[in-house]
Amino acid sequence: MQWQDLFSSNILDRGYDYYMSDNILEMKHQSHYLLARVKGEQDYHVEIDLNNVENMSCDCQYFKSGNYCKHMAAVLFAYDDKPIEEEKETIDVYEIIDGLDKYQLQQILKNLVDNDENVKEYLLSLTKHISLTDEHQRIKDIFEQYRIIDDLPEVLKQINHWVKLGYYQESFELVKDIYERLIQLVKQHEYFDECQNILEMILNRCDAYLKEVIYQWLVGLWNFEIQYPIIESLLFEKSYFKDKQELKTILLNTYQQNQNRKDYYSQHRLNSIKTWLKQF
Secondary structure (H helix, E strand, C coil), X not given: CCHHHHCCHHHHHHHHHHHHCCCEEEEEEECCEEEEEEECCCEEEEEEECCCCCCEEECCHXXXXXXXXXXXXXXXHHHHHCCCCCECCCCCHHHHHHHCCHHHHHHXXXXXXXXXXXXXXXXXXXXXXXXHHHHHHHHHHHHHHCCCCCCHXXXXXXXXXXXXXXXXXXXXXXXXXXXXXHHXXXXXXXXXXXXXHHHHHHHHHCCHHHHHHHHXXXXXXCECCXXXXXXXXXXXXXXXXXXXXXXXXXXXXXXXXXXXXXXHHHHXXXXXXXXXXXXX
């Protein structure tokens, strides 16, 4: 039996007119059902079982009286004319997680720990806390007692690890401490590169608030008279703060204040500023 046999000729004609008049507002194909919204005196909702077309419904009064209606016919005409693919049923993973009991969650975590070292490290990190007071003292001791030499690489390595575990604010505070102490002693050092690498990791992962804190810190450190590549690289050469109109203003003001200086170093700095301004 074709579906048309279920309808009277009058209803079929009216259903076809409904279809041709673009009265079908929405139609979906889910789990062998057609679900449609059809315009009428109000919006009517049609549901049709494609595995058994006789099993269909509409919330109009005509169907409630026991008859197949024009809204159903319109939907079937539309589907015959332009069949739509069945939508894949989406599975909400979070709903599945919410439905797991404690034993199931424990088994899943144990399996992840056995097969993924990163998961293991993350879980272990939850039992640890960074003592910023102790770490700042450690950094202070290195600079004041050992003059930055032997122990600093180990500290930087530890900070790098903390970034990977998600301690962005704490890691920034420690890198900030190291960098501010470094620039009091030297203008260039391989440890500057290490600090920059860590800061870039943080900037790529942290939220907008911490990114703004880092930005303000870098702006406060920038100085026309002294070239510190890490500051200029992050502020002007990378893309972390390109949306900052303030950077353009800072560069323009600095250029205007120093443009009449003729010494080689100043000219070099002015040329750098002109290069940076081109990206704004």
